[in-house]
Amino acid sequence: MNRVRWLNAQWPSSIRAVGKRLIEMPFTDERMDGFAIERIRDDYIEGRYIEKYNYQEVISTPFGSEEVLDRIGYRTTEFTLFDSPPHIELRNYQRSIKELISRLLEACNFNLAVTSPTVNLSEWVSALQVSVDEQITVDSLQVSGVEIDEGVTGKILLKGIKDVREATNVLLADRKHVLEKVQVKFVECNKIVAIQLSNKGTAKLPAALSNNLLHHLRASFPRSIS
Structure with a gap:
């Protein structure tokens, strides 16, 4: 399963200028983190943010004792930066993106505003159906803050073998x-594709992620956000 997240940003300069600054912050053997920029165009940047971290692994020996081994690990987040919303696309991102955003702030001389959108999922699903030009089925959805009674709210998860929106x-x-969340299904390249979307501007996609599918999600991403 691939995870994708979109964010909004107010770039202080052109995308090419931001890209040049990121090139000056490369990941190397001597650094704990940095960027590997693969492509810079007038309207987007493609690259990876790489973090190196140290950890200890405890193993049991055949003699009943334990040994502590120092290890080095790497975390990578693929990204694309755009000059129009949604401005930041993160693929297979880490649980915390704080360090990545901090590095982007540094690259922009701390003159950068990054915000998480609140997305209208109904608009996203409708626009996605137009983009893929296929019938979309919402076979599960999650709603919260449902007013059950005065002073009483609940969360509801609905699942079905058919579209659950009418119910x-x-x-x-x-x-x-x-x-809060929906799962949509539709046919792409003679295969049924299932995608989970959230109102936080995130998506969970099939492991075999196609650029075409990513394009549809990005193109249909609601611009009327808060």
Whole structure:
């Protein structure tokens, strides 16, 4: 399963200028982190952010004792930076992206604003269906903040072998709620593709990630965000 996340940013200069600064911050054997820039164009940058970390591994010996071994590991996040929203695309990102964002801030002389969007999932699904030009089925969704009674709210997860949106509308009626996650399915290249989308601007995709699928998700990403 591949994980993709989109963020918004206000670049202080052109994308090419940002790319040149990232090239000056490369990952090397002497550094604990840095960038490997693969492509710079007028409207986007492609590259990787690499982190090196140290850890200890405890192993049991045949003699009943334990040995502590010093190890080195590496974490890599693939990214694309765009000059239009969504401005930042992270692929197979780490649980914490704090260091990556800090390095982007440094590259922009700390004159950079990065924000996490709140996405209208209904708009995203509708736009995605237009982009892929295939019928999309929402076979599961999660809503929170559902008003059950005065002062009482709940979270609901619906799953089905068919599209669950109509049943959701009946169940929720006019109750206030927040649509947090959906799973959509559609046919691409004669195969059924399942994608999980969240209102935080994230997606979980099949392990065999195609550039075409990524393009559809990016193109359909709602621009009316908060």
